[in-house]
Amino acid sequence: MDRVRTVEQGTPTAAGKKGAAGLGVLLALLATVVWSGSFVATRxxxxxxxxxxxxxxRWIIAALAVAPFAARQAWQQRALIRRHLGFVSLATLFGVxxxxxxxxxxxxxxSASNMGMIMAASPVxxxxYARLGGERLGARRTFGLLLAAFGVLLLVGDGSLGFDFGAGDxxxxxxxxxxxxxxxxxKRKPAELGGLAFLITTFVLGALMLAPAYAVSxxxxxxFEVTAGTAGPLLYVGVFSSxxxxxxxxxxISVIGAARAGVVYYLQPVCVAGLGLLLLGERTGPAQLLCMALILGGVALGSRR
Structure with missing residues (x-):
């Protein structure tokens, strides 16, 4: 009986594994929907x-939002952050x-829909980058990436392959x-640098990098006037999206892994289009639906290994 109890306590049941996987998918979907909403809030x-x-x-609000959870780790790893300040600064420049x-x-x-669909092609x-680094893509991945790129060109060309792109695109x-x-x-992030410490450091550095441009603006x-129409979207992108x-x-990612979470991420254009329709009244026509299918199908093929 003791042996049976030990096995039951130490080995996750199939139901438990399924429940954890379901929770992981829901969390990935939550992040995807929230990030999709940021395009709508931005627009x-x-x-x-x-x-x-x-x-x-956005980054001032984000830094304040994560400070209760991340400030202690960042302070403990301040010497490590200084040692890798060049890497952290470069990551902050591009990502923040x-x-x-x-x-x-x-x-x-x-439109918010175009923003979401163009961003969905970023894996191309x-x-x-991976190919330049020596990684072989293979025929399937290459075809998928070309298909996604074709979808993006068709999208920003308003249904044609002309290069009359809008400024926003x-x-x-x-x-x-x-x-x-x-x-x-x-991929080059030092393993010893904590995720929370890295996160809040990039938020703070990002705000500092933008400070001169902010002053000029x-x-x-x-x-800008602080109203419900401006404070609400700023709080959303600062607290929720960031x-x-x-x-x-x-x-x-810790529950289901990056690959399965990445599949959920590719629902972003659909989420953005839906939120854009509900909140901004942006219509998605047949041409956009075709482009969305090409981008999602191409990226899904191109991201498989």
Missing amino acids: DMADSVPPVQAVFW ALYNTLVHQAGLTT IMAL LWMFGAALSFASYSALL VAVQGG AVAFFAWNKA
Whole structure:
């Protein structure tokens, strides 16, 4: 009887494993939906908050939101952070300061749906980085990546393969490139550097990098009025998109792994299109649906190993 009890206590049951996997998928879906909402929030405040000012306050809010959980670890690892400050600064530049500023700039002249679909193709750029690093892609992955790239070109060309791209689409391409660069850098993250310490350090450094541009923006464009229409989206992108989503995503990866969580991430264009329709009244026509299918199908093929 004691042996049976020990086995029951020490070995996870099939139901327990299934429940943990289900929780991991739900957490990955939560992060994906929250990140999708950030494109809608960005588009919503594009006409009332200048991009640099929006991003600056986003990271101030994000740093305050994670400070209760991350400040202690960051202080304990301050010497380690100083030792790897070059890497942390470069990751901050691409993933925090530059990427999000480009996203907010894109929100001035393109739809939330387009933003989400162009970002869904960022794995194409990540794969190119991997190829430059010596990784073999294979015929299936290459075909998938080309299919996704074709979908993006068709999307921003309004159903044709002409190169008459809108300014917002081009800004979004820059954002996708910046995010892919950040993701490539993460592979070099020192293993001994804690995730929470890394997170809050990039938030604080990102705000510091943006401070000069923020000051110029305020001097030239003036500040923005703090109302429910501006404070709400800023709190959303600062607290939920920059803090809650990261915590949910990291937990999901620890439960189900990056590969399975990544499959859920590719639902982002669908989530963005749905939220854009419900909250902003943005319509998704047949051409956009076709582009969405090409991008999602291509990325799904291109991300498989």
